[in-house]
Amino acid sequence: MIRKNILQARRVVVKIGTSSLILPNGKINLSNIDDLAFTLSDLNNKGYEVILVTSGAVGVGMNVLGLEKKPDELEKKQALASIGQVELMSLYTQVFHRYSQKVSQLLLTRDVIDYPESRKNATNALEALLELDIIPIINENDAIAVDEMEHQTRFGDNDTLGAIVAKLVGADLMIMLSDIDGLYDRNPNLYEDAKIFREIHEITDNLMAIAGGAGSKFGTGGMASKLTAAALLFENGQEMVLSNGSRIREIQAIVEGKEIGTYFAKL
Numbered sequence: 001m002i003r004k005n006i007l008q009a010r011r012v013v014v015k016i017g018t019s020s021l022i023l024p025n026g027k028i029n030l031s032n033i034d035d036l037a038f039t040l041s042d043l044n045n046k047g048y049e050v051i052l053v054t055s056g057a058v059g060v061g062m063n064v065l066g067l068e069k070k071p072d073e074l075e076k077k078q079a080l081a082s083i084g085q086v087e088l089m090s091l092y093t094q095v096f097h098r099y100s101q102k103v104s105q106l107l108l109t110r111d112v113i114d115y116p117e118s119r120k121n122a123t124n125a126l127e128a129l130l131e132l133d134i135i136p137i138i139n140e141n142d143a144i145a146v147d148e149m150e151h152q153t154r155f156g157d158n159d160t161l162g163a164i165v166a167k168l169v170g171a172d173l174m175i176m177l178s179d180i181d182g183l184y185d186r187n188p189n190l191y192e193d194a195k196i197f198r199e200i201h202e203i204t205d206n207l208m209a210i211a212g213g214a215g216s217k218f219g220t221g222g223m224a225s226k227l228t229a230a231a232l233l234f235e236n237g238q239e240m241v242l243s244n245g246s247r248i249r250e251i252q253a254i255v256e257g258k259e260i261g262t263y264f265a266k267l
């Protein structure tokens with residue numbers, strides 16, 4: 001399938017996962033963050049409207065406190081997110097500044113999106129930021145998003161958040177960066193002969209089954225949540241490319257419609 005719709009895409013949501021921001025040893029992946037800032041700034045200069053959905057608050061918080069294992073207690077994870085989020089934004093501000101690109105931060109919770117008035121406020125803010133040539137950087141507000149009965153504040157994972165943001169702003173394309181080249185017919189970290197899918201047109205139960213299992217120790221989503229995000233995008237006639245967050249500069253070739261990663265588009 002030729003990725004011809006991608007050639008028309010102007011408004012792009014890029015989602016980067018913890019596994020692309022934190023090295024296996026727990027340190028910050030500075031080269032990936034620098035590549036991300038360069039590539040997104042370059043896209044913005046070329047006339048694309050770019051929104052970044054980033055994970056990493058908890059992972060960076062673990063790095064700040066020198067923790068090797070994510071704590072089980074909810075309030076400790078909240079605290080870690082609160083510590084890590086400022087550090088993450090400080091890093092982003094510095095690297096984007098190097099490429100003369102201004103950025104902003106939005107921390108969302110699900111109730112904001114569920115209530116029509118507050119949803120409209122979020123959309124208005126995003127539209128105003130894009131109009132000002134800013135790259136909005138979005139994360140879930142993990143420090144306060146805790147689910148209580150009848151009041152859902154959590155998105156749960158940033159893959160879903162990315163798809164919801166893409167819907168909110170009517171994005172033409174979502175680029176999902178993970179620690180893997182795309183979706184495989186089975187987990188390539190466990191099976192050497194796993195084969196990559198170049199395109200997916202439908203999210204079936206069978207696909208969900210082969211994407212099962214958790215992801216990296218710092219993240220939360222795993223491959224299944226990427227498929228759930230794709231299914232949400234399909235509902236809105238939107239498209240997604242899942243590609244490797246260790247080769248971020250390939251985003252340029254992705255928006256040129258080149259066959260990189262796995263392309264999710266309805267037929």
Ligand SMILES: Nc1ncnc2c1ncn2[C@@H]1O[C@H](COP(=O)(O)OP(=O)(O)O)[C@@H](O)[C@H]1O
Nearest residue numbers: 017018019178184186187215216219221222223
């Ligand atoms: N069928 C599959 N194809 C690709 N990756 C898979 C598959 N099944 C499970 N995975 C796992 O999902 C991981 C990506 O999810 P995750 O670690 O949550 O990434 P991120 O932090 O980027 O959100 C891969 O590294 C891989 O171990």
Ligand SMILES: N[C@@H](CCC(=O)OP(=O)(O)O)C(=O)O
Nearest residue numbers: 018056057058158219220221
């Ligand atoms: N919002 C959380 C990350 C949640 C999440 O989905 O993580 P990931 O699977 O790495 O995209 C954080 O900033 O730590």
